Amino acid sequence: MKEQETIFLTVKDHSVSKETFQLVLNTDLEMLETKPQPSEDALPAYYQSEDYISHTDAKRSLFEKLYxxxxxxxxxxxxxxxxxxxxxxxxLLDIGAGTGDFLKQAQSMGWSVCGVEPNASAIENAKKKGIDLYSTLEVLPQKKYDVITLWHVLEHLPNLDEQIAKITYLLKPEGVIVIAVPNYNSYDANYYKEFWAAYDVPRHLWHFSKTSINKLFSKHAFRLVDVRPLIFDSFYVSLLSEKYKTGKMNFISAFYVGLRSNVKAMRSKNYSSLIYVLKK
Known part of the structure; x- marks a missing residue:
């Protein structure tokens, strides 16, 4: 008999399809899974929005300028x-490089850079900055990297264990993986619940806790050596969450929730987003 799934929350895709998805708790990993998950062929359609900032350099609104x-x-x-x-x-290899700004900054500070980005529009924007990106891991040059970064990318990757294995293969023996992901145990996540913008279903296929990152990567012989906060994420996410909840960008309310989230996290360490540093 199939074990009954524990539904943690039901969440709407506020930005593109307006469809509803369930967040199912994986108790072994302390991780939430978006269900149903779109097929790999269907996923790109959920990114087709002018409001998807990481694929554009738009500065049309106050929100985009602040971003x-x-x-x-x-x-x-x-x-x-x-x-x-x-x-x-x-x-350096950056997976999910967006429009190439991180790689350009790293390059200016002495790094030899390479990036992967599946979105064609983002690749074109990066090219204008002198950064050439590859569309998939499979077409990368045959080499290994000292540092591999995934800035708010791991939550987007289908076939998670398979993807982690591929990333591991690309890393030098003494190399470092840096991962930034939202934290569903944060105060702002608990405050906004189904309106929390960092759930971002179905583009976010997985929703991580500190425990889940540790367990996922320990299976691939990594050890977690550092966890750091992304302080500004609580404000950015709260602004979007206010829009989803009320229909307006309530700057004062969002600032208050974001600030409260960071203050509470000083004790709990559950910031809105966390950076994980992993080594072999």
């Missing part, structure tokens, strides 16, 4: 983080 302002600050912090690993060489 890019914070993004510029965050890029420098991210490159400083990978510099701190003291790798022998500086070969």
């Amino acid at each position: 890019h302002l914070i993004k510029t600050y965050a890029l420098v912090k991210k490159v400083k983080l990978i510099y701190s690993f003291k790798t022998k060489e500086k070969e």
